[in-house]
Amino acid sequence: MAHEDLPRTMKAHILEEFNKPYNFRDVPLPVLEDPIDMLIRVDAASYCHTDAVLASGTMHPPALPHIGCHEFAGTVVDLPSGDKSNQSFKLEDRVAVPGRGYHVCGHCLECQNPSGPDPDEQGYSVYCPHAGGGLGVSSQGGFREYAVVDSRQVALIPSTMTAVEVAPLMCAGLTVFAALRKCELQAGQRVGISGCGGGLGHLGLQFATKMGLKTTGIDVAPKALDLARSLKTGATIVDASKEKAQDVRQQMGKEDGRGHLNEMGLDAVLILPESQKSFDYGINLVRNGGLVVVVSFPPEGFQVSAADLVFRRIRVVGSLIGSNRSMRDMFDFCVKHDVKAKVKTYPFSKLNQLVDDYRAGAVGKLVLDGSLED
Known part of the structure; x- marks a missing residue:
């Protein structure tokens, strides 16, 4: 023109x-x-x-x-x-x-x-x-x-x-792609995506699994869970309203052949929803020494347990785009x-x-x- x-x-x-x-x-x-x-x-x-x-x-x-x-x-x-x-x-x-x-x-x-x-x-x-x-x-x-x-x-x-x-x-795509990169994980390591059925989350499931990561998607809304499962990425999709974080973490430990809860769980998790419950659930899935990447920014912020930071050595970082x-x-x-x-x-x-x-x-x-x- x-x-x-x-x-x-x-x-x-x-x-x-x-x-x-x-x-x-x-x-x-x-x-x-x-x-x-x-x-x-x-x-x-x-x-x-x-x-x-x-x-x-x-x-x-x-x-x-x-x-x-x-x-x-x-x-x-x-x-x-x-x-x-x-x-x-x-x-x-x-x-x-x-x-x-x-x-x-x-x-x-x-x-x-x-x-x-x-x-x-x-x-x-x-x-x-x-x-x-x-x-x-x-x-x-x-x-x-x-x-x-x-x-x-x-x-x-x-x-x-x-x-x-x-x-x-x-x-949505660039934000979740960059957040996954900031986890600095290698193929075969575990990553979780809290809010996996949303705009960012369903793209994150595709990126993570095709990066070779063992991927766990977490959500609670029925439509979001249906979308996440329909992608057929091979990721494990968890309904957080029905499954306890500790039970999910112990199942990961069983699959990985680890004997202590501190060693079990995700190497990193992305927090996409804005609720404190989602943040708590995600951090409870992470192994000791793991990483929490915060992508959402609710006006009231998130409360972080000092015990998770000090005794579990959880690292928390933010990622924008x-x-x-x-x-x-x-x-x-x-x-x-x-x-x-x-x-x-x-x-x-x-x-x-x-x-x-x-x-x-x-x-x-x-x-x-x-x-x-x-």
């Missing part, structure tokens, strides 16, 4: 009041003002739990009016005028867009000293404190027909993947191992219908598909 062929206005889903439906209306087409930016046509926009939290105004409320969605994918339709030598993309490229890392400074301590098990390249950090705000979180996101994105934060979509397949990977390197590696992994989210698609104008289904307990990932007719 040539620049002169672009419309002057576009449709967007506008959050104008918290706890109210989105208003689908015309707004001006975004303007490119920075040489690192590019304009994309949004081909698919995926709904995340964070979108629900932001729309309720209960945590990190954005300035209103607001356009949500921090996991989307699209096609490049415009680049900055003038010298484009700093652009690694061209018109019609299909790109995947995570919300984090928009307009990072490149010079701060975070950007210049990437560290940890999943670092970004030097000069770019998704944790940059000077960034202009995550797309769809504190700045405008993908629930619109066109969006301005930072060319440094996106990646080319593999030729074998569709925009609808890619969009859910831009938060993956680096650009992890994003590229995740795509390679998905293509090689056929990892896909379970999705339900909606025409682009039907965000409020999608939200209603989400609140009613729909499982998997719910995605606006720009190719669908109303």
Whole structure:
């Protein structure tokens, strides 16, 4: 699409009041003002739990009016005028867009000293404190027909993947993929995923088992458990409302030929739900010296037992989202191992219908598909 062929206005889903439906209306087409930016046509926009939290105004409320969605994918339709030598993309490229890392400074301590098990390249950090705000979180996101994105934060979509397949990977997939990497486990070790039937969890089951890890999925909601079991990953799926953590842990010990409870259990567990019960259940499945990776962030936080930290030597770390390197590696992994989210698609104008289904307990990932007719 040539620049002169672009419309002057576009449709967007506008959050104008918290706890109210989105208003689908015309707004001006975004303007490119920075040489690192590019304009994309949004081909698919995926709904995340964070979108629900932001729309309720209960945590990190954005300035209103607001356009949500921090996991989307699209096609490049415009680049900055003038010298484009700093652009690694061209018109019609299909790109995947995570919300984090928009307009990072490149010079701060975070950007210049990437560290940890999943670092970004030097000069770019998704944790940059000077960034202009995550797309769809504190700045405008993908629930619109066109969006301005930072060319440094996106990646080319593999030729074998569709925009609808890619969009859910831009938060849910990348977050759980990075969290698994931060466990630093070897094939044959044990990992647990608490909340295994949710958007992140059902992708985590696929990643973990195809990494060669002995995987235990934990959930309580019947629909979520059904989804987890339907994947047929080979993971052990536990209904935490019916099975005691100690019994599950002892079964692991029996399978591993270990004789003392302290030696039995998971090497690491990912905590995806926001409830204290889920946190406690997960930590009770971990062997002494094991790792707990906290991915959720309830407003009231989690209570951690000092006895678990001191006597059981449990380590607790947090994980937010993956680096650009992890994003590229995740795509390679998905293509090689056929990892896909379970999705339900909606025409682009039907965000409020999608939200209603989400609140009613729909499982998997719910995605606006720009190719669908109303």
